[in-house]
Amino acid sequence: MKLTSKGRYAVMALVDLARFDNINPVSLRDISLRQGISLDYLEQIFSKLKKDQIVKSIRGTQGGYVLSKKPNEIKLTNIFHAVDEKVKTVQCKKESKKGCNGKATKCVTHNLWDELETHINTFFEKKSLEDLLKNNIEQRT
Amino acid sequence: MKLTSKGRYAVMALVDLARFDNINPVSLRDISLRQGISLDYLEQIFSKLKKDQIVKSIRGTQGGYVLSKKPNEIKLTNIFHAVDEKVKTVQCKKESKKGCNGKATKCVTHNLWDELETHINTFFEKKSLEDLLKNNIEQRT
DNA sequence: ACATACCTGACTAAATTGGTCAAGTATAGT
DNA sequence: ACTATACTTGACCAATTTAGTCAGGTATGT
Numbered sequence: 001m002k003l004t005s006k007g008r009y010a011v012m013a014l015v016d017l018a019r020f021d022n023i024n025p026v027s028l029r030d031i032s033l034r035q036g037i038s039l040d041y042l043e044q045i046f047s048k049l050k051k052d053q054i055v056k057s058i059r060g061t062q063g064g065y066v067l068s069k070k071p072n073e074i075k076l077t078n079i080f081h082a083v084d085e086k087v088k089t090v091q092c093k094k095e096s097k098k099g100c101n102g103k104a105t106k107c108v109t110h111n112l113w114d115e116l117e118t119h120i121n122t123f124f125e126k127k128s129l130e131d132l133l134k135n136n137i138e139q140r141t
Numbered sequence: 142m143k144l145t146s147k148g149r150y151a152v153m154a155l156v157d158l159a160r161f162d163n164i165n166p167v168s169l170r171d172i173s174l175r176q177g178i179s180l181d182y183l184e185q186i187f188s189k190l191k192k193d194q195i196v197k198s199i200r201g202t203q204g205g206y207v208l209s210k211k212p213n214e215i216k217l218t219n220i221f222h223a224v225d226e227k228v229k230t231v232q233c234k235k236e237s238k239k240g241c242n243g244k245a246t247k248c249v250t251h252n253l254w255d256e257l258e259t260h261i262n263t264f265f266e267k268k269s270l271e272d273l274l275k276n277n278i279e280q281r282t
Numbered sequence: 283a284c285a286t287a288c289c290t291g292a293c294t295a296a297a298t299t300g301g302t303c304a305a306g307t308a309t310a311g312t
Numbered sequence: 313a314c315t316a317t318a319c320t321t322g323a324c325c326a327a328t329t330t331a332g333t334c335a336g337g338t339a340t341g342t
Contacts, residue, residue: 015249060340201309
């Protein structure tokens, strides 16, 4: 199962973006400075976010990024999916030839992992960027 | 967040154990053969399970492992905890000096990760070894 | 034209994972 | 007492993943 800093940074950056993009596009440099995330790394992350149309880019001077949708329309699922943070548990061995453990049947954990995945995804599908903004409204940067 | 093969193997092995320890202790060799898990790796895993008193060991010929408690008393939380499968998300940076992101305040994802952790733990606290046994009763090894 | 800021791909050090290997110790059965 | 079985411990390792860095681009507003 993967759920790492990349996803965390993506969320942090998007919350930052949501907070500041009311007037102008927000440059990654600003986000980098405010959130303490490496600019080069942010570029990688935003290229993925853009590919999934979570943000739009505006090039040139005074350029930057803006959200493609409203904060309440951007769910955490979308974000994690974009940056390849698959909430995906360890795979059973290739099922092509045999079952999970080399036997003909599914291993005992097979269904369990599926259930867990659903359980976690449910959580992420409910949470939107807006929810996070509300939670942190008092925490000024 | 970590949730890897070690946890999966631990669960598989314990289900196997629960199924066969009615009469005699079960040797790791048997579990290894039935579940297709390396014996050496199982030894590492069981040493941790023993330390958390999920299983008991019986040495010598005809020795092996038995469950310390009844299957319905062993929750998945206990198992994962024993093998260090912390359902713990990526830590924010050391909080000793500063906040998560080097600022004075918590980062916006801080609470989120906490919530997620609770959400997942809830799932694991409900599930016991017995539940898994029931689910897989038709799947003979 | 030039500064800004997006864009892309190659590269890498460190950590983690999923084991293996080697050398024990304890005990039941003969 | 001997021996086979099976637990016990700790060191080691290759492959993968992570969290970046680095080096070059390209587009655009002023």
